[in-house]
Amino acid sequence: MALEMPTERWSGKLNTVTIGAGTRTSVVTVGGETTLPFLKFEGETPNPPVVAMEVLDVPLADIPPALAEPFGDVVNDPAAWARKCVDEFGAEMICLRFAGANPEGADKSPDECKAVLQSVLQAVGVPLIIWGCGNFEKDNNLIPVLSQAAAGERCLLGSAVQDNYKTIAACSLADGHLVIGEAPLDIQIQKQVNILLTDMGVSTENIVMYQTTGGLGYGVEYAYSIMERTRLAALSGDKMMSMPMLAVVGSECWKTKEARLSEDVAPEWGDAAVRGPIWEATTANLFLHGGADILVMWHPQAVAQVKRTISELTGEGL
Amino acid sequence: MGLTAVDIFKHLPKTNCRDCGVPTCLAFAMKVAQKQASLDDCPHVTDEAKAALAGESAPPIRLVTVGAGEKKLELGQETVLFRHENTFLRPCGLAVMLEAGLDDAAVEAKLAHFKTLEFDRVGMMLGINLVAVKSAGDAERTAAVAKKASEALGLPLILMGGSAAELAPAVAAVKDTRPLIHAATAENLDEMVALAKENGCTLVVQAADPGALCELTPKAVEAGVQDLILQTAAASAGGILQDQTVIRRAALVKKERRLGYPTLVVIDDEDPLDAATKASLAIAKYAGIVVLKNDSKPVLLAAVTARLNIYTDPQKPIQIEAKLYEVGEPTDQSPVLVTTNFSLTYFTVEGDVSASKVPTWIVVVDTEGTSVLTAWASEKFSAESIAAAIKSTGVEEKVGHRSIMLPGGVAVLKAKLEDESGWSVQVGPRESSGLPTVLRSWSPN
Ligand code: B12
Numbered sequence A: 001m002a003l004e005m006p007t008e009r010w011s012g013k014l015n016t017v018t019i020g021a022g023t024r025t026s027v028v029t030v031g032g033e034t035t036l037p038f039l040k041f042e043g044e045t046p047n048p049p050v051v052a053m054e055v056l057d058v059p060l061a062d063i064p065p066a067l068a069e070p071f072g073d074v075v076n077d078p079a080a081w082a083r084k085c086v087d088e089f090g091a092e093m094i095c096l097r098f099a100g101a102n103p104e105g106a107d108k109s110p111d112e113c114k115a116v117l118q119s120v121l122q123a124v125g126v127p128l129i130i131w132g133c134g135n136f137e138k139d140n141n142l143i144p145v146l147s148q149a150a151a152g153e154r155c156l157l158g159s160a161v162q163d164n165y166k167t168i169a170a171c172s173l174a175d176g177h178l179v180i181g182e183a184p185l186d187i188q189i190q191k192q193v194n195i196l197l198t199d200m201g202v203s204t205e206n207i208v209m210y211q212t213t214g215g216l217g218y219g220v221e222y223a224y225s226i227m228e229r230t231r232l233a234a235l236s237g238d239k240m241m242s243m244p245m246l247a248v249v250g251s252e253c254w255k256t257k258e259a260r261l262s263e264d265v266a267p268e269w270g271d272a273a274v275r276g277p278i279w280e281a282t283t284a285n286l287f288l289h290g291g292a293d294i295l296v297m298w299h300p301q302a303v304a305q306v307k308r309t310i311s312e313l314t315g316e317g318l
Numbered sequence B: 001m002g003l004t005a006v007d008i009f010k011h012l013p014k015t016n017c018r019d020c021g022v023p024t025c026l027a028f029a030m031k032v033a034q035k036q037a038s039l040d041d042c043p044h045v046t047d048e049a050k051a052a053l054a055g056e057s058a059p060p061i062r063l064v065t066v067g068a069g070e071k072k073l074e075l076g077q078e079t080v081l082f083r084h085e086n087t088f089l090r091p092c093g094l095a096v097m098l099e100a101g102l103d104d105a106a107v108e109a110k111l112a113h114f115k116t117l118e119f120d121r122v123g124m125m126l127g128i129n130l131v132a133v134k135s136a137g138d139a140e141r142t143a144a145v146a147k148k149a150s151e152a153l154g155l156p157l158i159l160m161g162g163s164a165a166e167l168a169p170a171v172a173a174v175k176d177t178r179p180l181i182h183a184a185t186a187e188n189l190d191e192m193v194a195l196a197k198e199n200g201c202t203l204v205v206q207a208a209d210p211g212a213l214c215e216l217t218p219k220a221v222e223a224g225v226q227d228l229i230l231q232t233a234a235a236s237a238g239g240i241l242q243d244q245t246v247i248r249r250a251a252l253v254k255k256e257r258r259l260g261y262p263t264l265v266v267i268d269d270e271d272p273l274d275a276a277t278k279a280s281l282a283i284a285k286y287a288g289i290v291v292l293k294n295d296s297k298p299v300l301l302a303a304v305t306a307r308l309n310i311y312t313d314p315q316k317p318i319q320i321e322a323k324l325y326e327v328g329e330p331t332d333q334s335p336v337l338v339t340t341n342f343s344l345t346y347f348t349v350e351g352d353v354s355a356s357k358v359p360t361w362i363v364v365v366d367t368e369g370t371s372v373l374t375a376w377a378s379e380k381f382s383a384e385s386i387a388a389a390i391k392s393t394g395v396e397e398k399v400g401h402r403s404i405m406l407p408g409g410v411a412v413l414k415a416k417l418e419d420e421s422g423w424s425v426q427v428g429p430r431e432s433s434g435l436p437t438v439l440r441s442w443s444p445n
């Protein structure tokens, strides 16, 4: 007796989201899946997941040699940094995070940030994720300036949370951008954020979900399971949970000891030059299988690995 | 697995003779399903029907053991497709490969290296569980290497070879440790099954894909070996994902008995990133055993960590007892820190405190196994709960001073905690990695 393939018939489908327009020389389309991640016997993955590389408006401080080495000096210049990510490391998007705007840090002004954004828009043609500093008050002053400076470029703006979503939603509507809806590893809150955004008029095709992430060994399993549950909800037809998902991988991983400690300090963990990239690539891979569509990453070797895996998972044959 | 009344009814004589004391066979089937009657109460049920029902009520994925004694591995009997539905129950075995063709010095070096593949994570020593000895054709050499590996490491072995003749001496050499025999294929099934049966070993059955496995496993069972582990030819990420998913789903959802066994995945990749990421895929997607050719420490550290994470019960974070802990030999003038009883939090802090070499007391608050910020956000790590822990742990009898250090992330609790506890509160660094510097110059305020 032949094996009866255990195929599920899903009623739902993920939204398709396109990022990038205007002066962008490439656009990114994600979503549209009709299956749990990459099950070819079950459904389609019309748009493979993509890798965005993260660039900060301030130099990366205090980073281990394994992460510093591939970037060299460019970490002092966001435009050069972004260009290197695209030209040399194959980033399909740039995630520009304005960490330097944080009042607890460098407290850069919206105008300073705007200049950085403009230099990056000039330097690369790929679509942009523009992420604030996480301080609500500051972001509410900063995001409108950045949004306007990039009007018409269909950037992805981060991030709208339950307690602070109105400004970002208004910016996306005014300037033609998309929004990242964020929730702290909580399906109910995620859905609530999506509802709040759509109630303000943001279309579901302009929302990407971010459920927060934990690195390998530091909560990766929570994010993995939340992603699986979200994908199941989408495939079962819940339109308010059918947005593609984004996962922040690089910054989560490179704060762990396993990625950071040198071999002198932790000889039992082996070669630090590969340990950090392994940490990041492994975390990213787990999120791919959880259902992430956009991975925000740091290390070029991890990026290359993840891109290899994505093409192995979505390319011809098995 | 409970059987439904319909499952049971199918196997009854359907004569409604009432000898069981119930008016109809269907009513009787319902009683059996509800455990109010036993199948034996029907005098007419055939032995075949009993056997069939016993089979159908067995767990959909068989529990299979590899090895013997303390280090044996129990695999299978999983119940869900997604860990959030319940939990994954039996952590997969991680194996590293040992080529029997290596010379003695190289074998010794490998074995010495394998001994280092054990890592301290959240207070547990976690590492490899098996060594896969791969024959290079010379049966006697394979047996010698297997014996050496078994003695040196005390771990169960997987013996890999193409024919029973190639493996028989090795199996005999380590028979008492119940090695896993790898692998029976369509070509050598009979001899491999015989070897497994003779030695009471579990057997890997290998075929191109799940469909082809369905043809082999019934033959092995019929020949008398029920303890099987399945392997397909898939080696790419896509192939591993599809085959593992098909096997787990068919077994659980379709009750496909022929695939109701744990699986084994071999990862041949040399590149450390490819090896580690494929291992994480196999771990997340249902593998029972993952065999790695790349045996470097970072790859195994990542694999061990991924396994720990994926197999953690989603309803119950790994936690420690809430009480007063000592790092080093603290005195009545040593610093006092407070943290949560989430294992990850506690052991991260403890590691950094040890690194400081400053003997220290740590008050651990019961936050139901949640991290500092998670517990703070859910009000389990509050001025009240910390003050209560200061009282209940007895730290007040242990130290002469009244100064306690909070994690930097919850600095906002300072004033209230001072009120609640009467202790003076210092705000420590956000990340415990900052503790060594702070502790070395610590004094009570
Ligand atoms: C995994 C996780 C969860 C898991 C729980 C994990 C667990 N067992 O705790 C789940 C999914 C259940 C969860 C739930 C929630 N979470 Co949560 N969660 C996280 C996540 C991703 C990781 C937490 C973690 O494990 N950290 C690792 C441990 C080791 O860190 P730690 O305990 O803080 O310890 C460090 C420091 O504090 C310090 N330290 C610790 N002790 C001490 C002691 C001293 C003396 C010193 C000096 C230092 C020190 O050193 C340690 C190492 O650096 C974080 C975000 C993130 N990426 O960090 C959010 C996060 C903590 N969660 C958050 C929230 C809001 C919640 C919820 C309230 C959300 C909700 N509404 O459902 C719930 C509450 C749960 C409940 N009702 O019980 C917020 C907290 C925001 C805030 N600042 O208040 C965070 C920061 C996410 C966010 N950005 O919004 N969460």
Ligand code: SF4
Pocket: B012, B013, B014, B015, B016, B017, B018, B019, B020, B021, B022, B023, B024, B025, B028, B041, B042, B043, B044, B045
């Ligand atoms: S004794 Fe058996 S055959 Fe007769 S009615 Fe009961 S179940 Fe049916």
